[in-house]
Amino acid sequence: MFSERLKAFEKKGLLRSIRDREPRHGALSHIHFNGERYINFASNDYLGLAASKHLTDAAADALVEFGFGAGASRLLSGGTRLHCELETAVASFKGTEAALLFNSGYTANMSVLPSISGEGDIIFSDELNHASLIDACRLSKAQKVIYRHADAAHLGELIENAEGKRKIVVSDTVFSMEGDVAPLKDIVAICKENDALLYVDDAHGTGVLGNGRGAMAHYCIRPEPWIIQMGTFSKALGSYGAFVAAGAGIIEWLINTARGLIFSTALPSCVIAASLKALRIVESGAHKQEFVAKLWRNRERLFDGLHALGLNTLRSETPIIPIVAGDVNKTMEISRALLDRRIYCPAIRPPTVTLPRLRVTVTAAHSESDIDTLLGVLKEMRL
Numbered sequence: 001m002f003s004e005r006l007k008a009f010e011k012k013g014l015l016r017s018i019r020d021r022e023p024r025h026g027a028l029s030h031i032h033f034n035g036e037r038y039i040n041f042a043s044n045d046y047l048g049l050a051a052s053k054h055l056t057d058a059a060a061d062a063l064v065e066f067g068f069g070a071g072a073s074r075l076l077s078g079g080t081r082l083h084c085e086l087e088t089a090v091a092s093f094k095g096t097e098a099a100l101l102f103n104s105g106y107t108a109n110m111s112v113l114p115s116i117s118g119e120g121d122i123i124f125s126d127e128l129n130h131a132s133l134i135d136a137c138r139l140s141k142a143q144k145v146i147y148r149h150a151d152a153a154h155l156g157e158l159i160e161n162a163e164g165k166r167k168i169v170v171s172d173t174v175f176s177m178e179g180d181v182a183p184l185k186d187i188v189a190i191c192k193e194n195d196a197l198l199y200v201d202d203a204h205g206t207g208v209l210g211n212g213r214g215a216m217a218h219y220c221i222r223p224e225p226w227i228i229q230m231g232t233f234s235k236a237l238g239s240y241g242a243f244v245a246a247g248a249g250i251i252e253w254l255i256n257t258a259r260g261l262i263f264s265t266a267l268p269s270c271v272i273a274a275s276l277k278a279l280r281i282v283e284s285g286a287h288k289q290e291f292v293a294k295l296w297r298n299r300e301r302l303f304d305g306l307h308a309l310g311l312n313t314l315r316s317e318t319p320i321i322p323i324v325a326g327d328v329n330k331t332m333e334i335s336r337a338l339l340d341r342r343i344y345c346p347a348i349r350p351p352t353v354t355l356p357r358l359r360v361t362v363t364a365a366h367s368e369s370d371i372d373t374l375l376g377v378l379k380e381m382r383l
């Protein structure tokens, strides 16, 4: 029934497939497929925590203490004291009154936006927002207005014309395919002026920007009751799950209305224990040098090297670095050539992005020699 449609994907070079790595110990900066070892520039494990003993030990201890499955949703006592401890830790980490856990970043966005907006409201959304935010906007009954990517002036114009309605501005902090950062200072000022709620998705900012504290800390923006910060444990924090940090009133509203919280089983306690451990690491001064500072040193080394080769990295300001080097076929060809050299660096194609690109993510777990290997191979290719 779908085979004709799939054939059409294949013809355009747009067929996707799942690639499973083999179990090996060690950081995700190196992965194994078909018995071969590759340097991995495709993971969001920015701090190299995902496979670390810090997290596996914390999870193993909690597994013994609490068992595996949660058994029910949080509202039906599926959660444990660890869930509550993690929420308290997140609120203190983000400087908000309260926080609430969700089972994934996707679930958080899909649950929270429809819960805080509805008929008669208007959502203003950056044109390059993550797919989960786009889906969440579709699920909300609010009217949607798209503003040009990272263009606060455009947002300002559009929002002024929305007199009388309840307004919600929605943006990624770090854009996952571009690696640039939203102009949050300007966006916050516009929200304040126009009495709008702000919902930020800090999936790629948490653990990375603002000395690990996220995009709001990066810009020195103080939390406000009308700012809702979503973040994930699944990227820099190396675990799984997500959180929303906001004023106590909003969190209580979400507990009562967010369907992904109410109608879904809580995350296992061992996952929560790993998230808690990762958060403690990012908060601790001693570990910051080892993880956050190393991430940024690696990012600068790769970024400077790519620029020395004259490559186009769009507006990247973060460890997400796109490399634009031609059309879909050319980009696929480069990605395959890198794979032959044991470097995993996937091509990102339409419809995920309009402009095909290699998407490189560099992490604290890469060595200088990993980075130099990538730069050396790209140099040989004379792109």
Ligand SMILES: *Cc1c(COP(=O)(O)O)cnc(C)c1O
Residues within 6 Å of the ligand: 104, 105, 106, 107, 109, 130, 132, 172, 176, 201, 203, 204, 232, 233, 234, 241, 242
């Ligand atoms: C990855 C990502 C999500 C989804 O988070 P998961 O925990 O993987 O479901 C949401 N928003 C952004 C911007 C992301 O990059």
